[in-house]
Amino acid sequence: MAVQVLIVDDQEPFRVAARLVVEATDGFEVAAEVETGEASIDAARELSPDLVLMDVNLPGISGLEATQRILEEARAKRPVVVLVLSTYEAAEYAPQAAEAGAASFIPKSEFTPDRLEEAWAAAAR
Numbered sequence: 302m303a304v305q306v307l308i309v310d311d312q313e314p315f316r317v318a319a320r321l322v323v324e325a326t327d328g329f330e331v332a333a334e335v336e337t338g339e340a341s342i343d344a345a346r347e348l349s350p351d352l353v354l355m356d357v358n359l360p361g362i363s364g365l366e367a368t369q370r371i372l373e374e375a376r377a378k379r380p381v382v383v384l385v386l387s388t389y390e391a392a393e394y395a396p397q398a399a400e401a402g403a404a405s406f407i408p409k410s411e412f413t414p415d416r417l418e419e420a421w422a423a424a425a426r
C-alpha cells in the first residue's frame with residue numbers, strides 16, 4: 302500500500318507543488334491537504350497518515366507546534382513521520398524542526414521526489 306501523505310500549507314501554490322511531487326513519487330499518495338496547524342492535528346487524528354509534509358509559517362499555531370502535537374498524539378497509536386518544509390533556509394529552521402521531533406527539514410525549493418524518497422528512507426531506518 303502506498304505511503305499516505307498529509308499536506309499542510311496555508312498557500313495554495315505550495316500545496317499544489319507538494320501534491321505534484323507526491324504524485325510523481327512511486328509508492329506515495331496524497332491522503333489530504335489542509336491549510337492550518339489546527340486542521341492538521343484533526344486530520345492526522347482522523348486519517349492516521351504515514352507521512353506529514355508540514356509548512357512552518359501558518360496562521361494560528363505554527364507548523365513546529367503542530368508537529369509536536371501530532372507526534373505526541375501518534376505515539377500512543379501508530380508511528381507517523383513529519384517532514385518540515387519552509388521557504389526559509391535550512392540553517393534557520395532545521396534545529397527547531399529537529400527539536401519538535403520532525404524527521405527532516407527540507408527547503409521548499411529543494412523538495413523533489415528524490416528528496417521525498419530519501420527523507421522517508423532515512424526516517425524509516
Ligand SMILES: [Mg+2]
Pocket residue numbers: 310311312356357358359
Ligand atoms: Mg506558510
